[in-house]
Amino acid sequence: xxxxxxxxxxxxxxxxxxxxxxxxxxxxxxxxxxxxxxxxxxxxxxxxxxxxxxxxxxxxxxxxxxxxxxxxxxxxxxxxxxxxxxxxxxxxxxxxxxxxxxxxxxxxxxxxxxxxxxxxxxxxxxxxxxxxxxxxxxxxxxxxxxxxxxxxxxxxxxxxxxxxxxxxxxxxxxxxxxxxxxxxxxxxxxxxxxxxxxxxxxxxxxxxxxxxxxxxxxxxxxxxxxxxxxxxxxxxxxxxxxxx
Numbered sequence: 155x156x157x158x159x160x161x162x163x164x165x166x167x168x169x170x171x172x173x174x175x176x177x178x179x180x181x182x183x184x185x186x187x188x189x190x191x192x193x194x195x196x197x198x199x200x201x202x203x204x205x206x207x208x209x210x211x212x213x214x215x216x217x218x219x220x221x222x223x224x225x226x227x228x229x230x231x232x233x234x235x236x237x238x239x240x241x242x243x244x245x246x247x248x249x250x251x252x253x254x255x256x257x258x259x260x261x262x263x264x265x266x267x268x269x270x271x272x273x274x275x276x277x278x279x280x281x282x283x284x285x286x287x288x289x290x291x292x293x294x295x296x297x298x299x300x301x302x303x304x305x306x307x308x309x310x311x312x313x314x315x316x317x318x319x320x321x322x323x324x325x326x327x328x329x330x331x332x333x334x335x336x337x338x339x340x341x342x343x344x345x346x347x348x349x350x351x352x353x354x355x356x357x358x359x360x361x362x363x364x365x366x367x368x369x370x371x372x373x374x375x376x377x378x379x380x381x382x383x384x385x386x387x388x389x390x391x392x393x394x395x396x397x398x
Contacts, residue, residue, distance in 0.1 A: 162382055162389060163239035164321040166252045166304075167270040168259075171205060175231035175263050183262060187255050189238030189248065196234035205229060209266055212273050214306060217280035225265035225278070234270075242390065245324025249300045250288050257285035271385040272319025274306040297323075297349045305345070308338045315341060316379075321388035323349060326374065331396045339363060340370065344395065360398055369398035 170180060177197050184192040209218070209226045235255070240248050256267050260278055268275035276284065287299035305319035315337065316329035325348040330337050343363035347353060357373040373394045380387040 162387070163241055164271060164385075164387070164389065165239055166237035166248070166322055167385055168235045168252065168256065169205075169208075169268045169270055170233040170235060170259055170264050171209075171226060171229040171266040172231040172233075172264045173225070173228055175233070175265075177231065177233055179262055180233045180235070180259065180264075183255070183258055184235050187251060187258075189251070190255065191236045193234040193236060196232070198232045199230065200232075201230050202232050205232070205266075209268055209275050212268050212275040212306075213277070214274070215276060215280065215302070217277035218275060219277050222266060222277040229265060240322055240324065242324035245322065246297065246300065249304055249323055250296060253285050253288050253300065253303050256281050269304060269319070269322075271322055272304055272306045273386065274304065274319060276303070294350060298346070301342075301345060301349060307345075308333075308335060308341060310335075316392075317341065317345060318386050320345060320348070321390055324390065325349060326391040326393050327377065327388045329392055329394045330370070331394060333395075337368075340368060340395075344370075344372075344393070348393070355393070361395065370395035371398050 177199065181192040184190045205226050237248055237252050259267060260281060267281065284299045284303040288296045300323060304322045305317050307317040308315040309318055314329060314331045314333040317327045320327045328341050328345050330341050333341065340363045344361055355372060359372050360369050361372055362369040374391055375394060377388040377392050
C-alpha cells in the first residue's frame with residue numbers, strides 16, 4: 155500500500171488593526187469576499203501590545219511611516235481574516251482577491267494590515283498603490299504588484315538571502331547562497347521568471363538575470379527552514395541558487 159501524503163496548502167492570514175473598527179462590518183466584508191473566513195476567536199476590541207514591534211519588523215519597503223506606526227500604537231481593535239487554501243492553479247487569483255480585500259478594509263476603517271503568512275506589511279498609501287496596480291488589468295503588472303505586496307524580501311541570514319511568501323503565489327521560494335543586497339535584482343529576476351514564465355526547470359540548470367550578468371546554478375529542494383504547520387512553510391519547496 156502506498157503511504158498517504160498529506161499536503162498542507164498555504165493560506166493568506168491577514169492581521170487587521172483599527173481604532174473603533176466595527177468588527178461586524180469586517181466580518182460582513184469577509185463574508186462578501188469569496189473564499190475568505192473571519193476568525194471570531196482572534197477578534198478583539200482591545201489593544202494588543204505586541205503589535206507595535208510585530209508591524210515594525212514586518213515592513214521592508216520603506217513605506218511604513220510615522221503615521222502608520224502611530225496608527226498601530228493607537229489601535230484598539232484586532233481582527234484576523236483567512237483566505238481559502240492556496241492551490242497552485244488559482245494562487246494568483248486568490249492573491250489578487252486578498253489584495254483588493256486589504257484596500258476595502260482600509261476604506262472601511264482599518265488602519266494597518268499585515269500578512270502573517272509571509273510576515274509583511276506596508277504603509278496605508280502603499281497598500282492602495284499595490285491594489286490599484288494589481289487591479290489595472292495588465293497581467294505582468296498584476297504579478298509584479300502581487301509579488302511586491304505579499305513576498306518578504308530580501309531576508310538576510312548567515313549564508314545568503316532568501317524570500318518568504320512565494321508560496322502564496324503558488325511557486326517555490328528563492329534562496330541565494332552567499333547572496334548580498336547587491337544580488338537582490340537577481341533574486342527578483344528569478345522570482346519573476348518563475349511567476350511570469352512558469353518554466354520547466356531542473357536542478358543543475360543555470361540562470362542569469364540578463365546577458366553578461368552573474369550566472370547561478372539552480373537546485374530545487376524542500377523548504378527545511380519552516381515546519382510543515384508554520385504559516386511561512388512553502389509546500390512547493392525552494393529554489394536554491396549558487397554562484398556558477
